[in-house]
Amino acid sequence: MGHLLVVESWVGSMSRLLPRAIREGGHDFTFLTRDLHHYLRPTAPADGTHPLLAARHVVTADTNDTQTLLPFAERLHGLLGFDGVLSSCDYYLPAVARTAERLGLPGPAPRAVENACRKDRTRRVLAEAEVPGPRFAVCTDAAAARAAAREIGYPLVVKPVDLCAGMLVRQVGDDAELERACRAVAEFPVNARGQERAPVLLLEELLTGPEVSVETVSHAGAVHVVGITDKSLGGAPAFIETGHMFPADIGAASAREAAETAVRAVRVLGLDDVVCHTEIRLTPAGPRLVEVNPRPAGNRITELVRHVTGIDLAAACVDVALGRAPDLAPRPTGVRSAAVAFLLPAVAGTLAAVDGADEVRREPGVLELDLAEPGRTVRPATSNNEYLGHIMTADTEGPGARGTAERLLGRLRPAYDRQDIPAAVPA
Numbered sequence: 307m308g309h310l311l312v313v314e315s316w317v318g319s320m321s322r323l324l325p326r327a328i329r330e331g332g333h334d335f336t337f338l339t340r341d342l343h344h345y346l347r348p349t350a351p352a353d354g355t356h357p358l359l360a361a362r363h364v365v366t367a368d369t370n371d372t373q374t375l376l377p378f379a380e381r382l383h384g385l386l387g388f389d390g391v392l393s394s395c396d397y398y399l400p401a402v403a404r405t406a407e408r409l410g411l412p413g414p415a416p417r418a419v420e421n422a423c424r425k426d427r428t429r430r431v432l433a434e435a436e437v438p439g440p441r442f443a444v445c446t447d448a449a450a451a452r453a454a455a456r457e458i459g460y461p462l463v464v465k466p467v468d469l470c471a472g473m474l475v476r477q478v479g480d481d482a483e484l485e486r487a488c489r490a491v492a493e494f495p496v497n498a499r500g501q502e503r504a505p506v507l508l509l510e511e512l513l514t515g516p517e518v519s520v521e522t523v524s525h526a527g528a529v530h531v532v533g534i535t536d537k538s539l540g541g542a543p544a545f546i547e548t549g550h551m552f553p554a555d556i557g558a559a560s561a562r563e564a565a566e567t568a569v570r571a572v573r574v575l576g577l578d579d580v581v582c583h584t585e586i587r588l589t590p591a592g593p594r595l596v597e598v599n600p601r602p603a604g605n606r607i608t609e610l611v612r613h614v615t616g617i618d619l620a621a622a623c624v625d626v627a628l629g630r631a632p633d634l635a636p637r638p639t640g641v642r643s644a645a646v647a648f649l650l651p652a653v654a655g656t657l658a659a660v661d662g663a664d665e666v667r668r669e670p671g672v673l674e675l676d677l678a679e680p681g682r683t684v685r686p687a688t689s690n691n692e693y694l695g696h697i698m699t700a701d702t703e704g705p706g707a708r709g710t711a712e713r714l715l716g717r718l719r720p721a722y723d724r725q726d727i728p729a730a731v732p733a
Contacts (some may be wrong), residue, residue, distance in 0.1 A: 307332040308389035308628045311379065313402050314339055314369055314499070315358055319606055320394040320620070321345075325357040327620035333628075336386055337361035338379070340500075370501050372401050383409050390627035396470045397499050397602055399423055412629030414524075414600060416688055417575035424599045426467040426508050428575070434594055435574040438567065439595040440511035448488040454509050456482055456729045461520045463545075465508040466491045471604075471690035477512060477543040513587040513594050518554045520568035520584045521603055521611060523622045523632050529572050531565045531632050532617055535607050537585075538708075541650070544688050549712065551645040552610035555705040560588055567593040579626045581619055583607070595717045605690065606674075606698060613644040613673060613700055641700045644673065645707035647715040649694040651684040657694065657720030662717045666697065671710050674698035677718075684722075 310328060312335045315321040315652045328335050337358045345356040358364075365388065368374045379391075391413060393399060400420045406413030421427040426444045433439065434589065443454030444467075455462060461479045466486040474494060476487040491507050517539060521532040536554035540546050554561065568584035575598060583603035585596035601623070602608050608619040615636030625632040649660070660677045667675045677695035678684075684694065697715055701707040 307334075308624075309333065309362075309387060310335040310624065310627060311382070311388045311391045311405070312337045312358065312361070313375075313379075313391060313393045313405065313495075314398040315345075316604065317345060318604060320604055320608070322357050323602075323608060323620040324392070324394055324623065325360065327618060327624045331621060331624055333624065334362045336365060336382070336388070338365050338367055338369060338382075340366060340437075340562065342366060342589055344499075368501065369398060369401065371598040372404060375401055376405060379405045380479045381406060381696075388413040390428055390629070392623060392627040393548065394601055394604075394615065394623075395499070396423055396599065396601065397497060397501055400479060406627075410447050412579050412627060414577050414580040415506070418578075418644045419580075420601050422575050422577060422582075422598045424467050424504065425465055425505075425597060426506060428598055429508065429510075432571055432574055435570075436573055437571050437595055438592060440513050442508060442510045444506055445488075445493075446506050448485055451484055451507065451509055452481055455481070456525070458509060461512045463510045463512055464488065465510065466494070466503065467506055467508050468504050469494075469497060472545050472547065472688045473691065475545050475689075477487075477545070483543070513589050513596070515587050515589040516554075516556065517585060517596065517602060518556060518564055518585050519550075519607065520565055520579065520582075520586060521619060522568060522572055522582045523581050523619070523626065523634060524572060524578045525580065525626050525631055527578060529569045531569065532565055532619065532634060533611055533615065534561050534710075535592055535603070535610065538647075542688055544661065546603055546687055547648065547690050548650065549645060549647040549708065549715075550605060550607055550610060551643055551705070551708040551711075552607065552614055553643065553705075555708075556588065560593075563593050564588065565592045568598075571595050571598050579629065581623045581626065604697060605703040609674075610644040610646060611710060613641050614639060640702055642703060643701045643705045644698065645701075645711040646674075646696050646698045647708075647711035648696045649677070649715060649718055650687040651694055651720065652686060652690060653722060654685045655683075657682045657684055658723045660694065662719060666714045666717050671701065671707070672697065672714065673700050698723070 538549040622632035
């Protein structure tokens with residue numbers, strides 16, 4: 307079977323789902339990272355062994371420097387022989403695409419991935435093709451942002467062009483709020499993996515209406531829509547994902563329009579042999595593209611899809627990385643809807659316990675209940691990086707999974723030892 311090169315990863319759920327999918331597919335992998343300690347932190351399992359570190363080979367190299375990475379991967383390929391290259395971490399997807407190209411292995415076009423991973427480039431490419439999206443401006447500093455804001459009009463959204471998990475994405479309503487948002491982005495010049503960030507930011511018209519994501523798999527020029535997930539948002543003026551349900555309960559016409567918009571965006575960007583997670587707002591004027599992520603969805607969405615359809619998007623990611631047609635045939639699961647709801651810290655402190663967990667865990671319909679261990683230092687959430695845990699539920703009758711998840715989440719009560727932690731900073 308296949309031998310894959312995995313270049314870095316998120317340390318959340320996909321970092322466990324991908325190794326599982328590789329093993330269950332009969333393949334193995336070599337893991338390449340610049341910092342082993344990143345995978346030995348408290349997010350690792352209780353036994354201290356992250357599944358990525360159970361690879362056939364674990365190799366260290368400077369994955370942040372493409373000029374170093376590409377010849378290193380080529381030498382490694384000569385020794386070990388790879389059949390595909392992949393990653394779940396957005397910050398390394400362009401490097402993975404370039405590595406696959408250098409090694410002559412399957413994968414999406416590097417330029418397509420680079421354009422998808424930079425929100426400003428995505429906006430420009432899609433606007434040129436008239437894919438519907440918000441009015442926007444790319445700005446180099448606060449002065450340019452103020453001028454653009456006068457043109458677009460408040461309220462609007464400020465985004466860094468190359469961060470993930472909603473980090474530093476803020477709604478602003480006037481010049482003062484815009485100034486603070488621009489300053490916050492400028493004061494975060496390096497991402498969590500030590501990579502220098504692009505010195506620009508994106509201003510966008512504020513879109514209203516429900517937000518959904520379209521999960522697609524592209525292979526051999528065909529784009530297959532697996533389904534549509536809906537999203538709950540909170541934490542204003544931030545945009546924190548507080549929950550998801552699959553399939554989205556939005557009606558057939560809206561689902562069709564969202565799917566068509568996502569497929570068009572994926573094709574315009576030129577993304578092939580890749581799993582995509584495309585976010586869309588269903589505005590009163592029709593679907594508007596938020597962003598295209600050229601990797602499987604995070605936040606347990608892939609598991610929601612699997613529970614309802616039997617389709618494993620992590621396995622599909624492995625298949626297309628190997629140049630193979632993915633298995634996207636739905637299977638009866640007995641589940642009509644599945645949902646996840648996230649527990650967010652509301653105060654700064656040290657987590658002492660989450661009361662109510664034992665009772666909630668025994669409730670019918672609960673698929674998962676995963677909570678942070680006592681002792682974690684927490685702050686009020688400002689992005690998707692600060693969850694205290696999640697609950698996942700299933701409904702075998704209809705679209706009731708979200709209501710169950712939210713009701714049971716309300717029975718979980720975090721307790722804190724103290725509340726003297728400094729103000730939140732980006733993770």
